[in-house]
Amino acid sequence: MTEDDPVDDDPLTDGLLTIGAFAARARLSAKALRLYDRLGLLAPARVDEATGYRYYRADQVERARLVALLRQLDMPLARIAEVLGAEAAGRLAGYWADVESRVAGQRTLAEYLRGRLSGRSSEMYEKFVIETVDVPAQVVITESRHTLADELPTWIGASFGRLEEAAREWAAARGRTWKTTVRAEPAARLAYTRITKAQVANPQILAAFEAVEQWMAGQGLEMAGPCREIYFADWDAAGPTDLVCDVAFPVR
Structure with missing residues (x-):
């Protein structure tokens, strides 16, 4: 006999579902239900102290299915606990905004890597205008x-x-x-390219650094110090296409 299908005549379990019956209704495994119980996501309506058998109410099926659906969004279990609390819809919207932002970044990175792996790096660098400037001490x-x-x-x-x-x-x-x-x-000569707020994000800014490095090599210039990002605009007020930053290398 297993916990999934206990045989007992305890009147306290009348009207309750065994973990096996509940799992079938919720379309979850008994193992998942035990985990959700451990994490405080879905506690049984009753646990038999003598046998440890778990029993659930039929009206708990909706919550169980909701947990399963949220898991299909790859939502961590700890985050599900937050979403199932107060302001659930708002918390779900916040989570999904984070997911879309991450996916957008991964999409951009994948495109950048495709360019590198296909040998189109030089084309990617051509959009950057490289100049030098002498900076006083x-x-x-x-x-x-x-x-x-x-x-x-x-x-x-x-x-x-x-x-x-x-x-x-x-x-x-x-x-x-x-x-x-x-x-x-100290005073220095910088090789730099000016980029927009949108280009500051990875991996666009990596392409900017590499473009300056490639230009330096073509000009016979050596790096004379650590590379740097020089921000000169009001970041909060700037739009995606506004120039905000110089990607620069000290050179000699």
Whole structure:
């Protein structure tokens, strides 16, 4: 005898479904139901203390099927617990917006990789205009952190406000602020290309870096320092086609 089809005459189970019968109605496996119980997604209506058998009410079938449908969206079980709570429709909309954003990024990356793997890299680079500029020595305020690539955009955006505040404090001669460093940057010649806000996203920005590198090689220029992204526009106010950033390499 298994938990799926227990045989007992307990009056407390009258009107309840065994886990096997409930699984059949919900179109789920008993194993999945045990997992959902463990995670707090779908608790049985009753668990027999002596045998451990689980029993469910018929009106729990709808929730079970809803969990199964959300799983078909590849939604993590932890996220399903949130969606099944308050403001379920709004939370589902937020999850799906994240999925579409991720898929759009993957689609763009796939197109970029197809270009590279098919030998069309040179065509991809032709859309970038590369120039050089001589930059005088200057004082810069910096903030450093080791971060993963996918965390970088969030950190860069958050650092803008801190660096702007640090610049105001430095200008007012109040010295260094938390986690920032003031240093002198020597004069340099930069090879750069100017890109739009839309091109800042991966992998478009990778193509911009590679385009500058390829141009440098063709011009016989050597890299004289770490590459950089130089933002010169109001990011929040800029539209997708507005120029916002220089992808640059110090050269000699």
